[in-house]
Amino acid sequence: MLYDFNILTDNIHQYLTGVLPPVWVMLVEMALVAVAFLTFFTLLGLSLVYIERKVSAFFQLRLGPMRVGFWGTAQTIADVIKLLFKESTMNKYADKFLFNLAPFIILTAAVMAVGAIPFANGLHALDFDIGILYVTAVSSIGVIGILLAGWSSNNKYSLIGAMRSGAQIVSYELSVGLSLLTIIVLTGSLQLSTIVESQANGWWIFKGHIPAVIAFIVFLIASTAETNRAPFDLAEAESELTAGFHTEYSGMKFSFFFLAEFANMFVVAAIGATVFFGGWMPFHIGNWAGFNAVMDYIPPVIWFFGKVSVIIFIMMWFRWTFPRLRIDQLLTLEWKYLLPINLVNILLMAFIALMGWHF
Amino acid sequence: MKEIIQYFKDIAFGIKSLIKGMRVTGHYISRPSKIITQQYPENKETLQMFDRFRGEVVMPHDENNEHMCTGCSACEVVCPNGTIEIISKRVEMEDGKKQKIIDKFVYHLQMCTMCGLCIPACPTDAIVMSNDFEHAVFDRSQLTKILNKPGSKIMPGIK
Amino acid sequence: MEEVTSLESQEYFINMGPQHPSTHGVLRLLLSLDGEIIRKVEPHLGYIHRSIERMCEYDSYQQIVHLTDRMDYLSCHINNEAVCLGVEMGLEVEVPERVKVIRTIISELNRISSHQLWWGVMGMDLGAITSFLYGFRDREMITDIFEETCGARLTMNYNIPGGLMFDIHPNFQKRTKEFVEHFKKTLPEYDDLLSNNVIFRERTVGVGKISKEDAISFGCTGPTGRASGFSCDVRKHDPYSAYPQVDFKEILAEEGDCFARYKCRIDEMWESLSIIEQLIDNIPEGDYKVQTRAVIKLPAGEYYQKVETARGEFGVYIISNGAKSPYRLKFRSPGFSNLSALNKMAVGGKIADLVAIMSTIDLVIPDIDR
Numbered sequence: 001m002l003y004d005f006n007i008l009t010d011n012i013h014q015y016l017t018g019v020l021p022p023v024w025v026m027l028v029e030m031a032l033v034a035v036a037f038l039t040f041f042t043l044l045g046l047s048l049v050y051i052e053r054k055v056s057a058f059f060q061l062r063l064g065p066m067r068v069g070f071w072g073t074a075q076t077i078a079d080v081i082k083l084l085f086k087e088s089t090m091n092k093y094a095d096k097f098l099f100n101l102a103p104f105i106i107l108t109a110a111v112m113a114v115g116a117i118p119f120a121n122g123l124h125a126l127d128f129d130i131g132i133l134y135v136t137a138v139s140s141i142g143v144i145g146i147l148l149a150g151w152s153s154n155n156k157y158s159l160i161g162a163m164r165s166g167a168q169i170v171s172y173e174l175s176v177g178l179s180l181l182t183i184i185v186l187t188g189s190l191q192l193s194t195i196v197e198s199q200a201n202g203w204w205i206f207k208g209h210i211p212a213v214i215a216f217i218v219f220l221i222a223s224t225a226e227t228n229r230a231p232f233d234l235a236e237a238e239s240e241l242t243a244g245f246h247t248e249y250s251g252m253k254f255s256f257f258f259l260a261e262f263a264n265m266f267v268v269a270a271i272g273a274t275v276f277f278g279g280w281m282p283f284h285i286g287n288w289a290g291f292n293a294v295m296d297y298i299p300p301v302i303w304f305f306g307k308v309s310v311i312i313f314i315m316m317w318f319r320w321t322f323p324r325l326r327i328d329q330l331l332t333l334e335w336k337y338l339l340p341i342n343l344v345n346i347l348l349m350a351f352i353a354l355m356g357w358h359f
Numbered sequence: 360m361k362e363i364i365q366y367f368k369d370i371a372f373g374i375k376s377l378i379k380g381m382r383v384t385g386h387y388i389s390r391p392s393k394i395i396t397q398q399y400p401e402n403k404e405t406l407q408m409f410d411r412f413r414g415e416v417v418m419p420h421d422e423n424n425e426h427m428c429t430g431c432s433a434c435e436v437v438c439p440n441g442t443i444e445i446i447s448k449r450v451e452m453e454d455g456k457k458q459k460i461i462d463k464f465v466y467h468l469q470m471c472t473m474c475g476l477c478i479p480a481c482p483t484d485a486i487v488m489s490n491d492f493e494h495a496v497f498d499r500s501q502l503t504k505i506l507n508k509p510g511s512k513i514m515p516g517i518k
Numbered sequence: 519m520e521e522v523t524s525l526e527s528q529e530y531f532i533n534m535g536p537q538h539p540s541t542h543g544v545l546r547l548l549l550s551l552d553g554e555i556i557r558k559v560e561p562h563l564g565y566i567h568r569s570i571e572r573m574c575e576y577d578s579y580q581q582i583v584h585l586t587d588r589m590d591y592l593s594c595h596i597n598n599e600a601v602c603l604g605v606e607m608g609l610e611v612e613v614p615e616r617v618k619v620i621r622t623i624i625s626e627l628n629r630i631s632s633h634q635l636w637w638g639v640m641g642m643d644l645g646a647i648t649s650f651l652y653g654f655r656d657r658e659m660i661t662d663i664f665e666e667t668c669g670a671r672l673t674m675n676y677n678i679p680g681g682l683m684f685d686i687h688p689n690f691q692k693r694t695k696e697f698v699e700h701f702k703k704t705l706p707e708y709d710d711l712l713s714n715n716v717i718f719r720e721r722t723v724g725v726g727k728i729s730k731e732d733a734i735s736f737g738c739t740g741p742t743g744r745a746s747g748f749s750c751d752v753r754k755h756d757p758y759s760a761y762p763q764v765d766f767k768e769i770l771a772e773e774g775d776c777f778a779r780y781k782c783r784i785d786e787m788w789e790s791l792s793i794i795e796q797l798i799d800n801i802p803e804g805d806y807k808v809q810t811r812a813v814i815k816l817p818a819g820e821y822y823q824k825v826e827t828a829r830g831e832f833g834v835y836i837i838s839n840g841a842k843s844p845y846r847l848k849f850r851s852p853g854f855s856n857l858s859a860l861n862k863m864a865v866g867g868k869i870a871d872l873v874a875i876m877s878t879i880d881l882v883i884p885d886i887d888r
Binding site: 056059060061062156157160164230231233234237238239240241242320321322323324325326327328329 | 643
């Protein structure tokens with residue numbers, strides 16, 4: 001291993017145990033991780049908003065933000081400052097406690113999911129043996145926030161949006177889970193670090209034959225739906241429900257929903273990259289030792305973020321090309337197309353794994 | 360069996376149509392030269408308006424501070440919105456005759472719909488439409504303009 | 519079996535508009551909903567009423583023309599033409615051939631630009647925001663042509679009773695040909711992006727159906743009526759200007775659903791392109807207007823002139839008592855009649871269907887609320 005962040009983390013750990021009692025070591029390490037993740041989260045939000053705006057602009061033959069900073073790079077910072085100064089309004093008859101709670105639930109769910117993602121060898125905050133289960137479980141907490149936001153706003157548009165979102169996420173959770181399960185049949189482990197390690201001699205999307213490709217396509221569609229992005233943005237559905245579940249939100253609370261959407265997009269892309277494209281694992285081909293060694297020189301963090309940005313770009317491409325589905329068509333797509341395909345696909349994959357046909 | 364074939368046909372058709380759409384947007388994202396937006400305040404110097412563009416009514420003056428308006432009120436009559444208001448006065452000319460000239464040519468930009476009816480109505484071509492389109496001001500009173508410059512005279516020979 | 523009445527779901531009302539992203543202006547719809555299913559749609563008008571018809575009774579005939587710009591602003595040239603043709607009919611003035619041809623070309627350009635905007639907005643209503651910008655990109659070329667020749671991009675006011683305000687710009691023909699060439703390349707993109715898209719088809723095929731009988735009884739005209747099989751193209755049935763000399767076909771469909779209305783408009787753009795191509799090289803020489811009196815006084819009587827705007831049949835009904843302004847003037851706007859069929863189309867559908875229906879009947883609110 002050329003780049004091993006375990007050395008870095010071990011050094012920090014050893015230094016801390018040398019100067020502090022064990023309890024304090026744990027607390028300091030937790031604080032360090034928290035600071036690192038919050039910084040990462042902020043940077044992620046800021047950069048993804050900018051990237052989304054630029055990508056959408058170039059899709060639409062526009063230039064996008066150009067005024068603040070070089071090519072508008074400081075635009076999101078300016079937006080955050082604006083949002084901070086905006087009045088946080090509330091409907092008179094809104095349920096105040098739930099109304100204020102909802103954005104935090106959504107944001108917390110997003111942060112918790114980010115924590116379990118392996119960024120590189122050793123750069124991994126939460127490495128459970130049930131990593132994937134944890135991520136899928138945590139990311140569906142977000143829907144509670146959406147439902148609360150829609151309900152507590154005391155606005156019919158919000159309520160319709162929230163109910164749509166509830167139906168949508170309950171259905172699409174299944175497809176996300178099953179498509180990930182297709183690969184887990186091969187890895188035999190739910191631990192994200194083990195899944196990455198198992199792809200040292202090739203990524204699952206290549207090793208798993210056609211079922212892996214189908215699983216990836218299903219995952220991409222279902223996870224786009226799970227993050228409430230167009231063409232599945234029925235919860236917001238600007239042209240139907242004005243802004244859906246966050247119609248009544250303003251200022252910083254609104255920006256939490258916004259931030260959570262981008263964080264969720266990152267989480268979904270990161271899980272997709274980890275399970276199907278080997279996470280931080282460089283591109284390796286079987287036993288071409290020379291080629292593999294060259295690939296190893298590229299740092300794993302670059303591999304990871306490269307793969308994630310490709311998936312995010314595809315999701316943005318979807319968003320800026322397709323019209324939105326109707327709620328019944330959304331459910332038809334899940335229950336009549338994605339779910340049966342997924343189940344057959346798992347069966348096929350299990351058969352392949354049983355016969356040992358995968359590489 | 361037929362239904363099953365139809366089911367897969369539907370999927371194939373759907374995916375094909377989606378890829379077609381993505382090809383169009385993908386075509387444009389890979390060609391930044393096709394971007395059509397202009398950076399407006401930055402390109403102010405090079406921005407070329409078309410000659411006939413109807414911005415606002417102006418009254419051209421020559422270098423001797425003379426205009427061509429006789430104060431005949433043809434434009435005032437033809438204007439649908441009461442945008443133009445001509446206040447004229449009678450003065451004694453050098454040769455002793457009394458003549459009606461304009462005192463103030465008041466132009467209410469806030470009421471103007473830029474229909475352009477006043478321009479062909481003018482018998483002496485005293486008013487034209489300029490290409491200026493930046494009409495925003497901070498106070499409404501600035502929109503009421505007096506088009507003849509202070510101290511200006513009618514050009515000799517214009518009746 | 520006895521019907522369970524106690525489980526009937528409760529309907530609720532929702533106010534869509536006057537400020538709503540997909541009502542295209544200040545239209546207010548009072549929806550009666552059962553969950554997401556629409557039970558009743560009640561349009562409430564009057565938020566942008568400017569009493570244009572009343573204003574016309576005080577204006578001279580030349581001044582009336584520019585007011586019609588402000589009604590259906592997307593087909594303003596065609597509206598202007600209606601008034602001018604009505605006044606010319608009353609004056610018994612025959613405009614030169616040149617004027618007729620130029621009017622027809624600009625009308626067709628206007629129709630295309632209106633449909634381009636509609637296409638973009640339709641995509642946006644269904645959630646595909648990119649189509650909005652693509653529609654506007656192509657429309658930009660037409661507005662440039664208008665700006666160069668007529669002096670304004672939207673409210674052109676290029677027609678006057680008796681002809682045109684000024685002659686066409688020397689670049690007009692060149693630019694129009696450039697546009698036709700450009701648009702022939704980009705119009706197939708519209709099909710790739712929306713028409714053939716599976717999601718778009720799911721959203722529009724079979725949605726918001728209206729039968730031919732209903733379309734006729736509601737007075738739906740334009741693509742909205744023709745998509746139900748109601749042959750109502752004024753350009754064909756009651757030709758004016760240079761339409762008798764051009765060869766084009768009336769686009770008709772049978773289905774009467776959103777997709778048929780969509781397809782009618784797309785096909786109409788192809789027809790308009792062909793009309794422009796037939797005329798652009800054959801603009802006859804001659805005067806660009808007939809000199810009329812400075813004060814036009816129509817002989818006492820009633821005059822009705824109808825034209826085909828991008829939305830349907832637009833009529834001008836002038837009652838004159840011989841004075842310099844009309845005694846009474848009535849506009850028959852296509853949007854108003856088309857909107858009246860909204861309830862018929864939308865009942866039983868979902869909120870998302872309503873948005874699709876509203877964009878396929880192509881509402882321009884100032885046209886409905888004069």
